[in-house]
Amino acid sequence: MNTTTTTDFAELQGLDLPERPDGPGAAFMLSAGIGCFVLGLFTTLDEASKAVDAFLAPWGPGGVGPLGGKVGLAMIAYFVSLALLLVVWRKKDLDIKRWFWISVGLGCLGVLLTFPLFFQMFAPK
Amino acid sequence: MDFSSRETWAVIHGMVLGVVFLLAFSGALAEMWGLRPGMTTAAGIKDRMKRLYVGFGAMAASAWLTVITGTYVVYPWYRAKLAGAQYAACKGLDLPSKNCSPRDFLLSNTSGNTAEWHNFGMEWKEHVAWLAPFLATGAFLLVIYYGPRLVGRPWLRNAVVIMLVAAFLAAVVAGALGAFINKVGPIV
Numbered sequence: 001m002n003t004t005t006t007t008d009f010a011e012l013q014g015l016d017l018p019e020r021p022d023g024p025g026a027a028f029m030l031s032a033g034i035g036c037f038v039l040g041l042f043t044t045l046d047e048a049s050k051a052v053d054a055f056l057a058p059w060g061p062g063g064v065g066p067l068g069g070k071v072g073l074a075m076i077a078y079f080v081s082l083a084l085l086l087v088v089w090r091k092k093d094l095d096i097k098r099w100f101w102i103s104v105g106l107g108c109l110g111v112l113l114t115f116p117l118f119f120q121m122f123a124p125k
Numbered sequence: 126m127d128f129s130s131r132e133t134w135a136v137i138h139g140m141v142l143g144v145v146f147l148l149a150f151s152g153a154l155a156e157m158w159g160l161r162p163g164m165t166t167a168a169g170i171k172d173r174m175k176r177l178y179v180g181f182g183a184m185a186a187s188a189w190l191t192v193i194t195g196t197y198v199v200y201p202w203y204r205a206k207l208a209g210a211q212y213a214a215c216k217g218l219d220l221p222s223k224n225c226s227p228r229d230f231l232l233s234n235t236s237g238n239t240a241e242w243h244n245f246g247m248e249w250k251e252h253v254a255w256l257a258p259f260l261a262t263g264a265f266l267l268v269i270y271y272g273p274r275l276v277g278r279p280w281l282r283n284a285v286v287i288m289l290v291a292a293f294l295a296a297v298v299a300g301a302l303g304a305f306i307n308k309v310g311p312i313v
Contacts, residue, residue, distance in 0.1 A: 009277045014167040017274055024270055025281070032263030032288065036256050043252050063201025071196060071255050078259050100284050107260070107291065114252035116245050 023089030026099035031085055033106030035078030040113025042070040048122035131202055135312045138194040143300050146187040146257075150293045153180035157286055160275055170273045181265040181289075188258040188292060195254060195303075202312050203247070204228045220311065227310035242309050246302045254299035260292035 045052045046066050053066050060068015112118055128136065156177045159165065165173065205226040208214040212233035215225035219236055230236075231243040267285050268275070275282045 009162050011162065011165060011167050011170055012273060012276055015170065015273055017272070020271065020274065025267055028263045028266040028270065029284070029288070032259045035259035039252065039255050061197060061201075063205060064196060065204065067196060067200065067251055070252070071192075074255060074259075096284075097280065104287075107256070110256060111253070111295075114249070114256070116248040120244075120248075 021089075021091055021093040022096040023092035023094050024086055026094045026096050027082060027085035027089050029096070029100050029103040030106075031078055031082035033103030033110075034081045035074050036110030037106040037113075038077035038110075039070055039074035040110035042073055044113045044119040044122055046070060047119045048124070050124070129313070131199075131312050134194065134198050135307065138191060138199050139300065139303055139307070142187050142191040142194065143296075146184060146191060146296055149180050149183035149187060150289065153177065153184055153289060154286070156180060157275075157282065157289070160282060161279070162276055170276060174272055177268055181261075181268045184289075184292070185258065185261040185265040188261040188296065191296070192254050192258055196251070199312060200251065202226065208233065221313050223313070227306070227312060230310045231306070239309055242306050246306050250299045250302040250306070253295050256295040257292045257299070260288045260295065264288040264292065 042052070042056065046056055046069075056066035056069025056073075058069070059066075059072045156173055160170075160173060160177070203226060206229065207223075208225045208229035212225065212229050212235070214222070215230050215233035215235045217235065218225055218230065221227045221230040225233070228243055228247070231239045231247075234240050264285050267281075267288070271278065271281065275285065
């Protein structure tokens with residue numbers, strides 16, 4: 001929730017800016033975190049399971065292999081979550097700091113789950 | 126001075142789009158840094174916002190184009206399994222060939238200890254690169270939505286910068302690994 005207004009700043013007073021709710025801002029942050037996390041999740045699941053690998057492989061055009069499925073699902077997760085969150089939150093004034101840190105957590109998990117030294121630990125022996 | 130079709134695509138993916146991304150990042154970061162109270166006038170903010178929209182938009186667009194060309198155009202040439210069992214067609218080669226893809230070449234260890242360039246380098250690059258467009262697009266949408274209001278919201282401005290820098294770092298890791306891998310096992 002925003003506690004400052006545009007009229008608190010002299011340089012903004014002439015711009016005639018109506019206040020905007022933070023719901024869409026939180027949606028932009030959280031959907032990015034979800035996209036990163038889903039990519040990481042399927043990267044590690046692909047390494048751990050031959051069934052997941054077989055599921056992901058046919059997604060992309062020839063030659064891309066399971067990477068096509070991982071990035072395809074991550075893109076779907078990103079765009080679908082963005083659209084849904086925008087619809088649900090477009091007029092809501094949320095605690096954007098809270099959603100930012102949740103998004104940072106999802107993003108960090110995405111980084112960890114796409115790091116080879118981590119996901120290769122789950123490769124079948 | 127000739128480039129093959131594959132080399133041309135590798136240049137478009139790594140150098141042309143990569144340079145646009147880096148330039149857009151530099152401009153966007155500099156403009157965001159100056160978007161603070163007391164730094165400019167209302168007219169200055171309007172002018173600065175135009176450059177911010179262009180910078181963030183160019184960064185998001187180039188991030189998407191880079192990963193799409195990398196994954197769907199260049200990557201299939203890299204990972205083609207051509208060399209057969211035990212990478213027989215790579216034996217004795219100094220560089221990948223029509224019968225020994227860059228992936229085969231690196232895994233064969235025929236010109237030194239190169240397998241880790243694939244097992245660690247390419248495995249990290251092909252995944253971490255895709256974090257950049259999500260983060261850059263999120264930052265771009267935040268700038269579009271809040272616009273000049275970011276002047277009065279320092280915490281939110283810092284959050285946008287964090288997303289911007291995170292997108293940049295993901296692209297730097299992917300770009301640097303791509304450059305090294307293309308040096309050891311180029312697309313031919």
